Amino acid sequence: MTLRLRASSLRHLGIIPAAALVLASSTAAWASAPTNKKPDHASSYYHYALAHLYEDMAVNAGRQDYAEQAVEQYKLALDADPDSEMLQDGLADLYFKIGRVRDAVSVAQGQIAKDPNDVAAHTLLGKIYLRSLSDTQSTQSQQMLQLAIGEYEKLAQLQPNDVETHLLLGQLYSVDHDSAKAEAQFKAAQSIDADSEDVVLNLARLYSDQGDTERAVQVLNGVPVDDRSARIEMALGASYDQLKKSKDAIAAYRRALDQDPDNLDTERSLANSLLDDGQLNEALKLFxxxxxxxxxxxxxxxxxxxxxxxxxxxxDALATLEKAKPLVHDSLELSYNEALIYDALGRYDESIAVLTKLVDDSAHEDGKYTDQEKSNRALFLERMGIVYREENKTAEAVAAYQKEVELGGDYARSGYQGVVDSYRDAHQWKEATTAAAAAAKALPKDHSVQLMYAGQLADTGQVNEGLALAKAQLSDKSSASDQRDVHFALAQMYTRLKRFQEASAELDAAAPLATASQDKLYLAFLRGALADREKNLDEAEAQFKIALGIDPQNATVLNYYGYMLADRGVQLVEAQQMIQKAVNLDPQNGAYLDSLGWVCFKSGQYDLAEQYLKKAIARLGNDPTVRDHLGEVYEKTGRLKLAVDEWKQSMADYAQSLPADADPEDVSKVQHKLENARVKLARVSTSNTAVK
Structure with missing residues (x-):
């Protein structure tokens, strides 16, 4: 009975050293006993018990000498009973615990050679290979992965009803990018224990990794609400976040917090979802x-x-960043946010200085970047281009975007688009067309770049050439996504050309190809914009509501919908709420600031209107619509001369605009307002002269 006591039990009695000495004193006698042909179970059991005692002492005290004593006792036990599976497995496990991995592998493999169905030996080898995955180079790691898979495949055969084995094997298949086999193992585990939380979480994670987040949500929602743990609710919230369903994510995180109120990770996730949902006050309070x-x-x-x-x-935002700076070292996110604040304040030089440092620090002389480094660098360069465009520094903006082109891939496409947009902002139409042509030549197989060039041709009067180039992107070999994008592009081109029936036909052609939620959103947005151009307010509203039902936080839709209502002078409260949300999502966007100023004007909030419209002009200096709006504010508040100045500038900007952006009706209205204002000014001047 005494020999069955574990060291952990003996330690509480304070007699570990004494017991070890008593047992060790007899070791020599047992070791020197003559070897019997038959297993000596008594001797084997004695040394096994002593090995266990030393093993526990080694683990608890961290003593290498105890570990070596344990090994020796196992060997003596095996001398007495060489064919004992339990002893072989115990020795292999001990080697693993004390870090003698090679010896552990050797013993375990030797045991498997004797008994291929030894579960303990296969389990130990599986553990060893698993631990080695993160400790080896990529090539060796792949070898270790395959060895681990082999062991757990064998274990799944030997113990088919063990849930943990199927889960581990499924996770290994996931790491090996074999989704089908991973799913089969998770489903096998589910058939054994349908209520297993780990099974549900692993299945959901697998589907998320495959990009099928909807299915992940379906699996997680399959667990009744009353049976969900905080972990499942957290996973559900994260899945909803990926789907941009922030309200559903918020609900899931709140349920998780109900179960685990002090979990800071859950609070952070909830705060982030509140931020994504535009609930700024609630998010701020929680942060x-x-x-x-x-x-x-x-x-x-x-x-x-x-x-x-x-x-x-x-x-306040800058002050908060100053508090955060000592807590982090060279935080890219902190610096980027600092640049955004300087931009919002109109402190463009300071914003550029921060962005320049980010760009310089992220540069590699060899031009080689990881995917994450490329993503960060592209973000910095794009923002730099935007700030330079706000300063009307076209050459500098083009230079920033050209650096983005050098990153290649999708970044090259985005960079070329930035170059063209910079020239368009400056009304340098010839340069914009030349840049678009160069992009099309550089990326001849990139449909989006070809479509950009086609749109530029159509906008600058080469309508037939532009439409022909766009249609040329359609072929039997084109993927469904490419065909969809071509139909979208053609619809926009026809809309700008006021060929509304053809635009509608292109959207009808795109509809069956728009299967993803974001594609459906874009389809609804384009249908709404087309209906607006056709003066069909009810249809436009219906389509914009469809788009916002897919993504309530889409700033582009919020701005367009709100501006459309404001321009017609209807539903002004709702319009202002939508536009304000768009501005909150993108405070530096000049178009959104113009919309906010216009809805304020329509609501009689003239001071606010002037404030926002001036901010919009700072970012869209040569936009005739913004100038027209500010002229309206000045005229309404009795500053007629200022109104005349704005309308004169609006007419000058219209004269340099593309035909598609200079609607004759809009131009005529501004001209009429300018002439009336001049007449009024003349009357005032005559009246003042007469009085004198």
């Missing part, structure tokens, strides 16, 4: 609570600054 609990949480400080920036509290 501040998180920082109060964990003052070193720099990421939450950065999010607080982001909210303050979106709320227009720019000085």
């Amino acid at each position: 501040k609570t998180i920082v109060a609990s964990e003052p070193q949480d720099a990421q939450s400080q950065i999010h607080i600054s982001e909210i303050q920036r979106q709320q227009g509290h720019y000085d």
